[in-house]
Amino acid sequence: MTFRPISIFLSPNTEKDDVQLASKLLFxxxxxxxxxxxxxxxxxxxxxxxxxxxxxxxxxxxxxxxxxxxxxxxxxxxxxxxxxxxxxxxxxxxxxxxxxxxxxxxxxxxxxxxxxxxxxxxxxxxxxxxxxxxxxxxxxxxxxxxxxxxxxxxxxxxxxxxxxxxxxxxxxxxxxxxxxxxxxxxxxxxxxxxxxxxxxxxxxxxxxxxxxxxxxxxxxxxxMNYPSNFWIIQQLLHPVLMNYLILPFYNFLKLGRIFLALFLNLRLLSKSVVRIENRGELPSYFPQKLPNALTLLALNQFKKIERFNQHRQDIAKLYKENLEKRFILPFAREDKNREPIFMRYPLLVDDSDKILTKFKRRGIYLDDAWRKSPIVPPATDLKKIGYIQGSCCEAEKIAKHILNLPTHINISPNQAQKIIKLLLNAQ
Ligand SMILES: Cc1ncc(COP(=O)(O)O)c(C=O)c1O
Missing domain, CATH: 3.40.640.10 (Type I PLP-dependent aspartate aminotransferase-like (Major domain))
Known part of the structure; x- marks a missing residue:
């Protein structure tokens, strides 16, 4: 029995060797x-x-x-x-x-x-x-x-x-x-x-x-300076805590989610976007150099890029084949001039809240925050960021209807089929 969730945003690219490398680097x-x-x-x-x-x-x-x-x-x-x-x-x-x-x-x-x-x-x-x-x-x-x-x-x-x-x-x-x-x-x-x-x-x-x-x-x-030791530790801890403590218990009595909230509160983990960024400001650790330890993690992932992107293309094909009759898929058309790699697979739905709630009840987490607002995350203060409401009508319409599906290496074809089945029964 696994309590690991299907998710679009929780440490999606990390594999066993990445976790081991980050653990070693901590020491x-x-x-x-x-x-x-x-x-x-x-x-x-x-x-x-x-x-x-x-x-x-x-x-x-x-x-x-x-x-x-x-x-x-x-x-x-x-x-x-x-x-x-x-x-x-x-x-x-x-x-x-x-x-x-x-x-x-x-x-x-x-x-x-x-x-x-x-x-x-x-x-x-x-x-x-x-x-x-x-x-x-x-x-x-x-x-x-x-x-x-x-x-x-x-x-x-x-x-x-x-x-x-x-x-x-x-x-x-x-x-x-x-x-x-x-x-x-x-x-x-x-x-x-x-x-x-x-x-x-x-x-x-x-x-x-x-x-x-x-x-x-x-x-x-x-x-530029290198980031602080504290900041580097925070990033090294991310794959380690995610994969050893948070994800294995994510759907077990909410334990993983409690760990995640706790580690974020204790600042053992970093957030991808911090609160002041929603008001148009940048945290003091930008801009800085890429430190050597994170470079080692990046190099380990860079070795796998062809496999990662092939996987994304294969999963995207499954979504396209099974969903194009029922949903508007912005990436469905054939295009000989392009070879996209589908970091996400977007579809447009009537009510993304309803679908996401249904998924969540089954322990599937697909809210990647790329929705609801023309500038994401949705908590972004549009005025402070200089966005004039109504200036990009199509972008605003897409924001209202978009729902992104995961394509990353930790999503198996079976899991993608499970998502497809739920979506076909959802509308
Ligand atoms: C479209 C786009 N541009 C730029 C960035 C900035 O990248 P980073 O998160 O590495 O600062 C992001 C991600 O946050 C993004 O999604």
């Missing part, structure tokens, strides 16, 4: 901050993407701050990004005293190029596309717009490590060679947060092929 403080693994990871990442420069930081948030600084963003400059995003993508812009301008989304929950055109002003400086949940955005249309308007393009690849896109202008010889997301723009960043494609609980990477931006990123990284 090796000399490996925590500086170390040779950092450069090794940056080199591997560069090679994987085919990028000239890659610099690691302690989150996607820190990586975005580094890129904004490297692009010499000034107070009042406008950064255009899509509605239906996380406040973690907005707060680095606010931290630089720049102005986020929200652009509506298309049918695949990515930036709508037509709406982008209407929102560019003389103060616009940067456009940031998102590749939501691993589905590549309309890269070429948007790149054409940024080039014509003289704007920088950033790819937010927090959800899309490994996703590919086939550019139409590619030479005949390379016609079948899709390119990885993160290689189309002036600079891109990735997240290795706890529920991303690969995870070291907190981590990120900024990449570019542009020499000036690359050198600026290098300077910025040099100036």
């Amino acid at each position: 090796k403080p000399w490996l925590w901050k500086k170390g040779k693994e950092i450069l090794k990871f940056e080199e591997k990442f560069k090679k994987y993407l085919g990028a000239r420069y890659a610099f690691s930081f302690n989150s996607g948030r820190s990586s975005l701050i580094a890129i904004l600084e490297a692009m010499d963003i000034k107070k009042g400059d406008e950064v255009l990004l899509q509605g239906f995003t996380c406040n973690a993508a907005v707060n680095p812009i606010l931290a630089k005293e720049a102005k986020p301008i929200f652009v509506d989304v298309d049918e695949t929950i990515n930036m709508n190029p037509e709406d982008l055109k209407t929102k560019i002003t003389k103060n616009s400086k940067i456009v940031m596309i998102q590749h939501t949940f691993g589905w590549p955005a309309k890269i070429e249309e948007i790149k054409k717009i940024t080039q014509e308007s003289g704007l920088y393009l950033i790819e937010d690849c927090a959800h899309s490590l490994g996703a590919k896109y086939l550019p139409s202008q590619i030479s005949k010889k390379l016609r079948r060679a899709k390119k990885l997301c993160g290689t189309f723009s002036d600079a891109a960043f990735f997240s290795f947060g706890r529920d991303k494609i690969i995870s070291c609980v907190y981590g990120g990477m900024a990449v570019t092929n542009n020499k000036k931006i690359g050198e600026n990123l290098k300077e910025f990284q040099k100036k």
Whole structure:
């Protein structure tokens, strides 16, 4: 009998070897901050993407701050990004005293190029596309717009490590060679947060092929500090406590949930987004460098990326085949130009609260907080973050109806079938 829950957000990528590695690292403080693994990871990442420069930081948030600084963003400059995003993508812009301008989304929950055109002003400086949940955005249309308007393009690849896109202008010889997301723009960043494609609980990477931006990123990284020992311990404890104490008892007399609340209260575990971020502020540990211990966790996960993403694609196929007749699936269409990796599999439902409650009663936890608000988590203060209600109608509609399904490595095909069966009986 297992009390481990099916869940979308509770330490989703962690496997046995990751837990063992984190446990060992807790007893090796000399490996925590500086170390040779950092450069090794940056080199591997560069090679994987085919990028000239890659610099690691302690989150996607820190990586975005580094890129904004490297692009010499000034107070009042406008950064255009899509509605239906996380406040973690907005707060680095606010931290630089720049102005986020929200652009509506298309049918695949990515930036709508037509709406982008209407929102560019003389103060616009940067456009940031998102590749939501691993589905590549309309890269070429948007790149054409940024080039014509003289704007920088950033790819937010927090959800899309490994996703590919086939550019139409590619030479005949390379016609079948899709390119990885993160290689189309002036600079891109990735997240290795706890529920991303690969995870070291907190981590990120900024990449570019542009020499000036690359050198600026290098300077910025040099100036940053390593996080505190306490912060590093918090992150190392995450896979350990989750997998040895919380998840095994999650559905046993609520014991696991009590442990989780207790460890969060005692600050033995970190939260992915803290309360002040809902008000448009950033905690003091951003931006900082990626410490060596978390780099070791990231390297261990990076080895598994092909298997992780193949698994996500297989599970997504199951959802598509079984659910497309009953639900609107934003990612259901066939697209020869894209190879998405489905960090989540979104569907649109009438009443997500009702369905989530039904799932919860069966010990299945699917509320990943990517719903209810065009800027998530739902507790985000839209006014403080600069979002004008009604400015992204499609994003607001999607937020009302979206329900994300898990695709991560700890979801077996049988568990996916269980979710499918419940969903088909739910509406
Ligand atoms: C779309 C998006 N952009 C950026 C981020 C920031 O990444 P991180 O959590 O590593 O700071 C996140 C995740 O929180 C995200 O979902």
